[in-house]
Amino acid sequence: MRKINTAILGCGHIAGLKQPGDKSFLNHAKELKLNKNYNLVACIDNVSKKRKSFAKTYRIPFSFNSIEDLFKTNLKIDLIVVCTNAKFHFLNLKEILRFNVANILCEKPLCEKRKDLNLLNNLLIKKKTQLFTNFNRKEDKTIKNLKNIIKKKRMGKIQLIR
Numbered sequence: 001m002r003k004i005n006t007a008i009l010g011c012g013h014i015a016g017l018k019q020p021g022d023k024s025f026l027n028h029a030k031e032l033k034l035n036k037n038y039n040l041v042a043c044i045d046n047v048s049k050k051r052k053s054f055a056k057t058y059r060i061p062f063s064f065n066s067i068e069d070l071f072k073t074n075l076k077i078d079l080i081v082v083c084t085n086a087k088f089h090f091l092n093l094k095e096i097l098r099f100n101v102a103n104i105l106c107e108k109p110l111c112e113k114r115k116d117l118n119l120l121n122n123l124l125i126k127k128k129t130q131l132f133t134n135f136n137r138k139e140d141k142t143i144k145n146l147k148n149i150i151k152k153k154r155m156g157k158i159q160l161i162r
Helices: 028-034 048-057 067-071 086-096 114-127 141-151
Strands: 004-009 038-044 062-064 079-082 103-106 130-133
Touching (some): 028 038, 038 048, 038 067, 062 067, 067 086, 114 130
Parallel strands (some): 004 038, 038 062, 079 103, 103 130
């Protein structure tokens, strides 16, 4: 099976940019690098210093200032992971959909207005692009149930949670 060539849009914290004293271990770049099915080939951010640091940290061969700059190249991208500020998601998704991308994973929320969601849906259908969104695990019924079990100490003393 061919690896999924992936680009990350937005090189901040959720994507994997480390800040001094940051102890979090969950981020998109790290998970993509650890998964043998993905090839993290590009990152996009309009802040040059942040983008270059991110590319160096995760050994990403290509970095771009904009979505348009990425698509001016012949680089084959199968998946774009959108990790920008939530207020830019709708604009970012519209911009990405100008190009031929088969798959997009976007952090939540996708957009702030229902009319924007309807527009995105129409564009996705027209372009035959699949859009996936991350979900908030704290609202998952299974996670809520587990939290209750832990609170009630029904499983004994916790030794490790990861």
